[in-house]
Amino acid sequence: MDDQPLIRAGLASLIRAAPGLDVVAEASDGVEAVALAARTRPDVVLMDIRMPGMSGVTATEHILAAPVRPKPRVLILTTLDLDEYVYTALQAGACGFLLKDTPPERLIAAIATVSAEDVLLAPAVTRRLIETYARRSPGPAATAGLTARENEVLRLVARGLSNGAIAAGLVLSEATVKTHVSRIMAKLGLGSRAQVVVFAYESRLVTPREPR
Template sequence: MTETETVTMAMTVPATVCVLIADDEEITRTGLRTLLSAWPGIQVTGEAADGVEAVALAERLRPDVVLMDVRMPGVDGIEATRRLRQSAPPDPPKVVVITTFENDDHVYDALRAGAAGFVLKRSPVEQIAQAVRLVATTDSVLFPDAVRRLVAARPVPPRPPRGAPALTARELEILRLMATGLSNPGIAERLVVSLETVKTHISNLLAKLGAGNRTQAVILAYECGFVVPGAGPVPP
């Protein structure tokens, strides 16, 4: 994430965003807790030293956001993210990966598992706080340029593979706009359709892709060749 990357807010952020910090290094957890607790509108409700503890605490404390390190012993952040997305009913917390290396395959795998976005450990606290606040209620892909850079170096098939879900032309168009980071209102304005129509199309395409959130849908769209970095949807 860079200082120039932003995301359009689509909803009002709650007065207080509850955050769980998961990192195997105590000094990192302490630093993040201290910095984020001093930030207006953020409350750190718990800390976890590994993925197992992160999942257990998330299910008990019900935070809005889990700030998740990807490299932890035992159950890492990737598997913990997958478990949270699959087994924390009825409304699992959003996951923001916090990592040392931007172009880390672990980050890509965490996004693919359902994380909403990522930030770097060396980022200023205001950027980490911004990410936490945004992901709590945004309906846009968090930091789309960073996600695009992660997938750009990976080979993308020229056509959707056999057995890929059949998306309609309108769903493909909306998926492409999602990949640019547009919010639901932004997509509705661009396509001159109602907000409810956009929400219906997004719900349908998420179901077809088996995606739990918009970032995961964009990752899968790149992998299937439905969308390529810097271009529109692949023609049928």
């Protein structure tokens, strides 16, 4: 979804040429993006952050609020890696973001990855963005419903660790970690791994100064 026809056409051609991927719709603005997502039920939405009419952030909120399952994975496209609009989109449930100068092979790999599983794209970059803007949040949120182990896993997810890395560090199976992450998201009403990271920083469970 991009308001610039040339960029949109280039992305569509690139994706169609990749094995196992296809383009089900193209939108020129946020309003059209929301309507087409509801109609075509895509697995992944590439969303430009700044579009006329309805922004990519608002379009993301509408798409992820729709009562459909499974929900699409939204990848934000941006020109800046430290962008408050991107942070707001991650709060809304986008699973990650990509810079518009991302090499084609990395873009295709990112689409395939988020389509297959819930992961945090570019953990170090995403965490840096969240650290920058989470300082403005109002303060701790309730996590009383989480077990001690779930709080532990939550903090590790917030530091950008994959399920495999968490499993190795806690001496658990990867399947067990995946179950913990799913339960954390369900209990806290979160829809993506990026939202888990945002929540952890905004709740002060993890802070930028906390040693890794």
